[in-house]
Amino acid sequence: MKKVFASIFALLLLVSTVLAGCGSKGTSEDGAAKNIKQEITLNAMSEPPSLDPALASDTTSGWIIDHLFEGLYTKNQKGEPVLGAASDVKVSDDGKTYTFTIRDNAKWSDGDPVTAQDFEYAWKRVLDPKTGSPFAFYMYYIKGAEEYNKGKGSADQVGVKALDDKTLQVELKAPLGYFDKLLTMWTFYPVKKSLVESNPKWAAEAKGYVSNGAYRLTEWKHNSEVVIEKNQHYWNKDAINMEKVTWKMVNDATTYYQMYKTGELDLIATLPTDAIAQEKNNKEFKVVPYFGTYMFMFNVNKEPFNNAKIRRAFAMAIDRKAIVENITKSGEKPAYAFVPYGVNTPDGDFREVGGAYFEENVKEAKKLLQEGMKEEGWSKLPEVTLIYNTAENHKKIAEAVQEMLKRNLGVKIKLANQEWKTYLETTDQSNFQMARMGWIGIFVDPTVILDYYLGDSPNNRTNWVNKQFDDLMAKAKVEQDDKKRYELLHEAEKVLMTDMPFIPVYFYSQNYLTSPKFKGIVYPVNRFPDVRWAKKIAE
Structure with missing residues (x-):
């Protein structure tokens, strides 16, 4: 019996060794096959x-x-x-x-x-x-x-x-x-x-x-x-x-979503809004914070946005909550300032300390619009065109803003879109009245967000120049005391949000399927x- 058990044990040991060899031959430590092409x-x-x-x-x-x-x-x-x-x-x-x-x-x-x-x-x-x-x-x-x-x-x-x-x-x-x-x-x-x-x-x-x-x-x-x-x-x-x-270059959200589903793409960002609800419980779906702000820029040299009251009226007439809940749907936060959440300061989160610089208020927006038009001597608001770069989500947001301004202010605006490269050239040449833009910080600090609106920044396509803002930013950049530095940055943001050469819409988050x-x-x-x-x- 001992010899029989010894033979069986030897046989099992041989089989297990062979199987182990088969299992390790084509796999690495994490179980990935060695011969899998590492391509994405x-x-x-x-x-x-x-x-x-x-x-x-x-x-x-x-x-x-x-x-x-x-x-x-x-x-x-x-x-x-x-x-x-x-x-x-x-x-x-x-x-x-x-x-x-x-x-x-x-x-x-x-x-x-x-x-x-x-x-x-x-x-x-x-x-x-x-x-x-x-x-x-x-x-x-x-x-x-x-x-x-x-x-x-x-x-x-x-x-x-x-x-x-x-x-x-x-x-x-x-x-x-x-x-x-x-x-x-x-x-x-x-x-x-x-x-x-x-x-x-x-x-x-x-x-x-x-x-x-x-x-x-x-x-x-x-x-x-x-x-x-x-x-x-x-x-x-x-x-x-x-x-x-x-990297493929597919702009249509429905198309690249289908390409992901068929395996032609391994990772996509910015899902079509209609697909987010059905993918939310999918393990492949991921939402991550994104340190940036979605906005609409004003060209302050072009009517009617040469008037600060009219700029503020437009900002106050937009329902940001409706946009993030019904269109983007990925955990974005409505923006009532420029610097996003996520910056830790000695006094707490920079955005929470700074708070909101305005609120949605249709009654006040109508009043500001009328005051601005009176200041300019207009009985009728000059025609307005909002431009955006071609993408499904940008289109839906622009259409929502178009409807909100019509409903809340009685203002009819036109929409126009361009491909990204052309769009950058158009806005760089200040050939617009109102234009979509997003700004992402190169690292998590208010400075790199606020730098966008420096008077001599090539990224500032609004033609807005404010010496007080520029001086505060310059002082903040050489201030060695962290607490004082953030105080200067808060002051700078306040100047920016008082003049409002842009409309902040929401603070980004990014959704992915991987x-x-x-x-x-x-x-x-x-x-x-x-x-x-x-x-x-x-x-």
């Missing part, structure tokens, strides 16, 4: 206006650029700034001078080394007035940067200097507690000096495009798709799971999903 297909919704870090000013372009490039700092999976292309940083005792060491193994996607000169060149290129970078003002913290960008100084006076191939020195005008966070923004990414100098159109096509981040650009079919693949020269390539990322075949996708509060660490675990 996303939806950019529209053509990215620019894949040049110096020129990009929108979240679509930034989403792709963030996967292609890496700054001195990058963000980890928790969204925290960590050293990226730099291996070390030393900060002077007064907090104004940063000395970065570029990694020895930091390389461009063509294999050439990334140098400190590349960073110096890239940053000064952003500041060069001839470049026309819309985000140059984010570098104004640097000594001499603002002067150079405004044509009042030279590039040599900018506090950015390559001391040698691997050492970059940066001098600030004043200490900045969130400088590491700021440097994770794409405006501060390097570009390859020799490439950009030899080919001004280097970023217009995939061929010849060179980057230094986790991926390289391999295909760009304009208005169709962008494809990136893992950069084998990236210093931290072993930490990158996803080998290939494809295929259960993937894990490890990161959903930042101020960016679209980061798929560098994503892993496909099933076919």
